[in-house]
Amino acid sequence: MKIPEIRTTSKSRISTVTIGALKADGGTRGSTITIGGQSAMPHLSFDGESPHPPVIAGYISDIVPDWPDFLKEAIGSEINSPLEWAQKAVEEFGVNLISIKLRGGLAETKDKSPEECAGLIEDLLKTVDVPLIIWGSGNEEKDRLILQECSQAARGENCLMGSATESNYLTMAAICKADKHKLISEAPVDINIGKQVNILLDDNGFSLDDIVMFQTTAALGYGFDYVYTIMERARSAGLQGDKLMARPQLCDVGEEVWRTKEATVGEDILEGWGEARKRGPMWEAVCAEGYLQAGADILIMAHPEAIRTIREIIQ
Amino acid sequence: MALTGMQIYKQLPRTNCKKCGFPTCMAFAMQVAAKQKAISDCPDISEEATVALSEQSSPPMKLVKIGSGDTVFETGQETVMYRHEEKFHRKCGLAVKLAANLSIAELESGIDEINSRNFTRVGKEIKVEFCAIDLDGCSNPAERAQTAADKSRLPIILSGEDPLPMSTAAAAIKDKRPLIYRATAANIDDFIKIAADNKLPLAVSAGTLEELADFTLKAKDAGVEDMLLSFKGGNIGEAVRFSTHVRRSALINKFRPFGYPIISEFESDSEEIETVLIAAAAAKYSGIVLIKGREAWQVTPNLTIIQDIYTDPQVPNTVEAKLYEIGSPNENSPVMYTTNFSLTYFSVAGEVERSKIPSYICVVETEGLGVLNSWAGDKISVEKILKALKDQKVAEKVKHRKLIIPGLLPVFKAEIEDLSEWKEVIIGPETAKEIPGFLNRIWGK
Numbered sequence: 001m002k003i004p005e006i007r008t009t010s011k012s013r014i015s016t017v018t019i020g021a022l023k024a025d026g027g028t029r030g031s032t033i034t035i036g037g038q039s040a041m042p043h044l045s046f047d048g049e050s051p052h053p054p055v056i057a058g059y060i061s062d063i064v065p066d067w068p069d070f071l072k073e074a075i076g077s078e079i080n081s082p083l084e085w086a087q088k089a090v091e092e093f094g095v096n097l098i099s100i101k102l103r104g105g106l107a108e109t110k111d112k113s114p115e116e117c118a119g120l121i122e123d124l125l126k127t128v129d130v131p132l133i134i135w136g137s138g139n140e141e142k143d144r145l146i147l148q149e150c151s152q153a154a155r156g157e158n159c160l161m162g163s164a165t166e167s168n169y170l171t172m173a174a175i176c177k178a179d180k181h182k183l184i185s186e187a188p189v190d191i192n193i194g195k196q197v198n199i200l201l202d203d204n205g206f207s208l209d210d211i212v213m214f215q216t217t218a219a220l221g222y223g224f225d226y227v228y229t230i231m232e233r234a235r236s237a238g239l240q241g242d243k244l245m246a247r248p249q250l251c252d253v254g255e256e257v258w259r260t261k262e263a264t265v266g267e268d269i270l271e272g273w274g275e276a277r278k279r280g281p282m283w284e285a286v287c288a289e290g291y292l293q294a295g296a297d298i299l300i301m302a303h304p305e306a307i308r309t310i311r312e313i314i315q
Numbered sequence: 316m317a318l319t320g321m322q323i324y325k326q327l328p329r330t331n332c333k334k335c336g337f338p339t340c341m342a343f344a345m346q347v348a349a350k351q352k353a354i355s356d357c358p359d360i361s362e363e364a365t366v367a368l369s370e371q372s373s374p375p376m377k378l379v380k381i382g383s384g385d386t387v388f389e390t391g392q393e394t395v396m397y398r399h400e401e402k403f404h405r406k407c408g409l410a411v412k413l414a415a416n417l418s419i420a421e422l423e424s425g426i427d428e429i430n431s432r433n434f435t436r437v438g439k440e441i442k443v444e445f446c447a448i449d450l451d452g453c454s455n456p457a458e459r460a461q462t463a464a465d466k467s468r469l470p471i472i473l474s475g476e477d478p479l480p481m482s483t484a485a486a487a488i489k490d491k492r493p494l495i496y497r498a499t500a501a502n503i504d505d506f507i508k509i510a511a512d513n514k515l516p517l518a519v520s521a522g523t524l525e526e527l528a529d530f531t532l533k534a535k536d537a538g539v540e541d542m543l544l545s546f547k548g549g550n551i552g553e554a555v556r557f558s559t560h561v562r563r564s565a566l567i568n569k570f571r572p573f574g575y576p577i578i579s580e581f582e583s584d585s586e587e588i589e590t591v592l593i594a595a596a597a598a599k600y601s602g603i604v605l606i607k608g609r610e611a612w613q614v615t616p617n618l619t620i621i622q623d624i625y626t627d628p629q630v631p632n633t634v635e636a637k638l639y640e641i642g643s644p645n646e647n648s649p650v651m652y653t654t655n656f657s658l659t660y661f662s663v664a665g666e667v668e669r670s671k672i673p674s675y676i677c678v679v680e681t682e683g684l685g686v687l688n689s690w691a692g693d694k695i696s697v698e699k700i701l702k703a704l705k706d707q708k709v710a711e712k713v714k715h716r717k718l719i720i721p722g723l724l725p726v727f728k729a730e731i732e733d734l735s736e737w738k739e740v741i742i743g744p745e746t747a748k749e750i751p752g753f754l755n756r757i758w759g760k
Contacts, residue, residue: 003525003564004570006559108752221622274615279615282590282591282613286617289594305587312588313591
């Protein structure tokens with residue numbers, strides 16, 4: 001029998017953002033990635049199109065994160081060198097780009113100078129030829145200096161810089177404009193602040209087309225539902241004509257999942273929950289797949305097994 | 316579903332006879348729509364009109380019950396496409412499937428395992444909700460069904476596409492009201508008969524959506540009341556399009572043939588991929604998801620994503636305002652306070668646990684608001700904090716008088732020190748993830 005016509009069309013499209021610059025465009029990348037451009041919610045090809053599939057960014061840190069041994073072993077000894085780790089993530093784990101966190105810049109860790117951090121970025125650009133996402137140390141004051149140096153070191157490479165917040169957006173906008181990078185706009189699990197940061201950037205002459213939104217990520221079981229719904233709301237608002245929200249979205253799954261109990265501890269603590277070395281990567285992959293349903297465009301992920309599973313599903 | 320005056324008017328005799336006390340049928344219809352009058356107050360209403368109106372006023376998606384007695388699982392009667400529009404009403408049930416080639420002894424141990432898959436997270440029980448048994452190709456369907464009926468603490472799904480074993484198994488345990496899974500284009504008439512004869516719920520699939528609508532109408536005409544729409548495939552895109560299509564048809568277009576919940580199953584050679592696809596299907600509208608893998612590592616992330624997605628977004632999640640002990644704290648352990656917003660509490664508790672420094676966490680009642688929001692909303696104050704510390708007898712638990720307060724609210728420090736016995740207030744970090752470093756710095760050796 002005849003079934004109802006259920007198609008709905010969107011009023012606007014999500015912006016298309018390209019990260020990385022080839023030689024011809026003033027950079028040195030061997031490939032670039034392009035995200036966004038959707039005119040429909042994930043998978044709903046009867047409503048519109050999703051021209052660019054989501055991508056996976058390999059989680060890299062300049063210091064070895066406080067992770068369970070089984071995760072460090074799965075990555076291999078390369079985890080001790082950010083350059084080797086990045087290379088392995090690209091060549092063996094099959095990530096589309098690299099996300100580097102400069103945690104070593106924190107006073108509590110290695111208190112690295114902005115120049116040292118920038119030196120690492122230069123080396124990283126020589127080691128891998130995929131696009132980069134560059135984050136600071138996590139300390140806002142120091143990151144003004146660190147990110148400025150790193151931005152200059154990667155000038156023209158069209159990196160994605162993390163991140164602009166309500167308090168540092170002026171600095172970040174200036175840095176990214178000067179060195180031709182894309183910018184992550186970040187909000188603390190609050191859709192109104194998410195919109196506000198975009199307004200502030202827009203008001204200060206930073207093009208919304210150069211923004212990727214980051215609503216902060218919550219791990220599965222730790223507020224996942226809040227972020228899932230914020231991302232879903234942001235994406236549907238973007239499709240229904242809200243230009244401020246019509247931006248690609250990023251999820252830092254690896255960072256959050258690998259600090260949860262459920263992903264990291266063994267059956268001695270979580271009795272009956274299954275072996276941690278199997279449960280952990282599933283925690284990361286299930287969380288990532290969940291966010292893909294809400295409209296994630298970039299997933300930052302760490303465990304090679306989780307990366308492989310999600311990669312196969314995206315393909 | 317509320318009916319409009321016009322929908323009701325169309326079913327009335329339209330004679331304006333005034334016997335109901337209103338001047339016109341339209342005026343009466345408006346009263347019925349406003350729930351001031353019942354449709355039965357019209358003395359000339361036809362039986363067909365009564366049926367049609369009750370049909371139109373029933374929920375756009377049926378509530379389906381599977382199981383019997385104390386073990387009933389309810390699914391369906393959903394009202395929205397996105398959880399932010401209202402909420403998802405009935406959480407998706409995870410069903411674990413046991414293969415047809417297992418011996419009866421293996422089947423029994425499999426059922427035991429499924430029975431044991433229940434866990435506590437965030438103070439709530441999460442568990443596998445169904446025991447599904449495959450029948451196709453087995454020689455003893457009635458015995459297998461009976462084994463499941465005897466051993467399973469959960470409602471049962473009889474899984475297969477061959478009418479012979481299915482009819483035997485269904486008849487054997489019909490009192491348990493198992494779900495018949497699943498009718499296809501190849502077996503539709505036989506399966507409708509099995510479901511109708513035994514008065515059991517039926518999962519229905521078809522080659523196309525048009526055919527699916529034909530099948531559910533046919534089954535309904537044959538007397539099958541409870542149905543689920545079945546998706547089985549290998550691709551998440553297809554699954555989401557299927558479930559979105561039928562759900563929109565039911566909820567937005569009020570298309571009755573699709574007014575049933577969804578059951579999804581994925582075919583994949585990889586256990587990991589099957590596990591992850593189940594999670595996506597649970598988020599995107601499935602009332603039941605079937606998984607072959609019953610290992611705890613496959614089950615626990617899926618139960619957690621179901622718990623998350625089916626949380627009511629309109630209700631703040633709170634924990635009880637009391638003193639929580641993390642690890643085994645003693646009289647020298649740190650004391651800190653936080654809000655009763657679940658996410659705040661569980662983030663803090665998780666990080667304190669990670670610090671490996673046993674501690675006391677005093678939870679202050681803030682009506683489910685986080686640290687900054689509770690301050691902005693006037694739900695937290697020094698008086699409230701001191702009252703919580705006192706009510707929870709925290710001073711009796713420790714020898715020291717040091718209190719760690721959330722870094723986002725340093726302003727309370729001086730006032731707490733002035734007004735209470737907690738003479739050394741330490742300003743904690745602004746985010747939970749900094750807690751391990753912080754605690755080890757100030758409290759470690």
